[in-house]
Amino acid sequence: MKTTQYVARKPDESGFIHYSEAEHQVWNTLITRQLKVVEGRACQEYLDGIEQIGLPLERIPQLDEVNRVLQATTGWRVARVPALIPFQTFFELLASQQFPVATFIRTPEELDYLQEPDIFHEIFGHCPMLTNPWFAEFTHTYGKLGLAATKEERVYLARLYWLTIEFGLVDTSQGRRIYGGGILSSPKETLYALSDQPEHLPFDPIEAMRTPYRIDILQPLYFVLPELKRLFELAHEDIMGMVQRAMQMGLHAPKFPPKAA
Numbered sequence: 001m002k003t004t005q006y007v008a009r010k011p012d013e014s015g016f017i018h019y020s021e022a023e024h025q026v027w028n029t030l031i032t033r034q035l036k037v038v039e040g041r042a043c044q045e046y047l048d049g050i051e052q053i054g055l056p057l058e059r060i061p062q063l064d065e066v067n068r069v070l071q072a073t074t075g076w077r078v079a080r081v082p083a084l085i086p087f088q089t090f091f092e093l094l095a096s097q098q099f100p101v102a103t104f105i106r107t108p109e110e111l112d113y114l115q116e117p118d119i120f121h122e123i124f125g126h127c128p129m130l131t132n133p134w135f136a137e138f139t140h141t142y143g144k145l146g147l148a149a150t151k152e153e154r155v156y157l158a159r160l161y162w163l164t165i166e167f168g169l170v171d172t173s174q175g176r177r178i179y180g181g182g183i184l185s186s187p188k189e190t191l192y193a194l195s196d197q198p199e200h201l202p203f204d205p206i207e208a209m210r211t212p213y214r215i216d217i218l219q220p221l222y223f224v225l226p227e228l229k230r231l232f233e234l235a236h237e238d239i240m241g242m243v244q245r246a247m248q249m250g251l252h253a254p255k256f257p258p259k260a261a
């Protein structure tokens, strides 16, 4: 695995995490730009979450500020982690209603894309949805299942995560909208995902588990929930039985070219 150039910031004795002026400026650039792009494209639950959390524009927020709102709405909180964490730690955190946030922000050179999820991706992309009880319940269940799953099963669960929590679309009475944090933290993908370029398929969890993905390209295919509540329903269905079924059926052929060596 490629090693990261980023180092997550640690809090001082009082629990406060310090960032440089240049880092606050990157946050300001990203959030100012992206708030305009998600308007009318993100689902209402996400936009409500943005409003409830009340993210600052001029500086990187402290995790405690986000936690106050998450705790009050769904009982979740964010947990400070280093840039890269193992699968095991990831599932342990989700299973205890903690969403991992690496406390570093991308450099201006990587403003539009970076491989490691930074604090802008985690907080702006994911935390607004975590104020929604249906989304929060699904994410919690997902963590508990992942913790108990085998290594092979986790690979199938990872695809389900990718095509819902990261790259999910949802139909609403206002039209097709985005709820996936991987899309909502990227201006380019927010516009592209709702354009006529990618393929849209009705959400099917087994099909999602069978769909290979690459993390470094715009997604060729998105799954569309009939409504956000579908995630809550799924949390109460036999997801591990679906994993078994997906493993028997095998993977679909990729819709993208192989990664250049």
Ligand SMILES: [Fe+2]
Residues within 6 Å of the ligand: 117, 121, 122, 125, 126, 166, 181, 182
């Ligand atoms: Fe993410």
